[in-house]
Amino acid sequence: MKKRFLNGIALAVLMLFLSAGFVFAADEAEKNFISNKVGVGYQGMVAGNFLNGLSVRGWIGERIGLEASGFYGRGSAEMEQAGYKYDIKGDLWLVEAKAMYALVARSYSKFYAGGKFGYGQIGLSEAPGNIDGSSFMTPGLFVGSEWSFPQLPEVGFNFDVGYSWLIYNNKLSDDGDPYVYMNLNMNGISATFGIHYYF
DSSP: OHHHHHHHHHHHHHHHHHHHHHHHHHHHHHHHHTSSEEEEEEEEEEESEEEEEEEEEEEETTTEEEEEEEEEEEEEEEEEETTEEEEEEEEEEEEEEEEEEEEEEOSSEEEEEEEEEEEEEEEEESSSEEEEEEEEEOOEEEEEEEEEETTEEEEEEEEEEEEEEEEEEEEEEESSSSOEEEEEEEEEEEEEEEEEEEO
């Protein structure tokens, strides 16, 4: 009887150590998901309409994150001025870089804050004053979160919201005058969301 009792205690201690080892290994595997990983995927910018782009996001350790995104869009509109009709066609591209610091880092989620800087160009044709290759900048600050699901740990979902500025100071060509200068400064709340596959 005493021998069985001691064998039971030894077996219980062994199972406790084994289960603790499995839990520790699982926890380490979860932590490794969001550490030292690089993901490629989609990032969408909410700017009245959606401006979609390709994105690369990576984490150095658990706290430091970097992201680079490229956005591209095309559009067209009709305009009438002084009895003349114009068909306006245009395109816009933007390259944006983000630096992030995770204030909270958990196994399947992060909450972070950061800053961003974007540079882009816009081109319009067939307008009364054509804009060709005019550039703009979009600095900003934001907070965000990234999370995944235990069943699909290699896919990360993120949502960022913050305050951004649009700085545009370029010349506008016209048939009458050689150049018309336009200085445009806009600012307000901006948001982006994305999905990345981590390797």
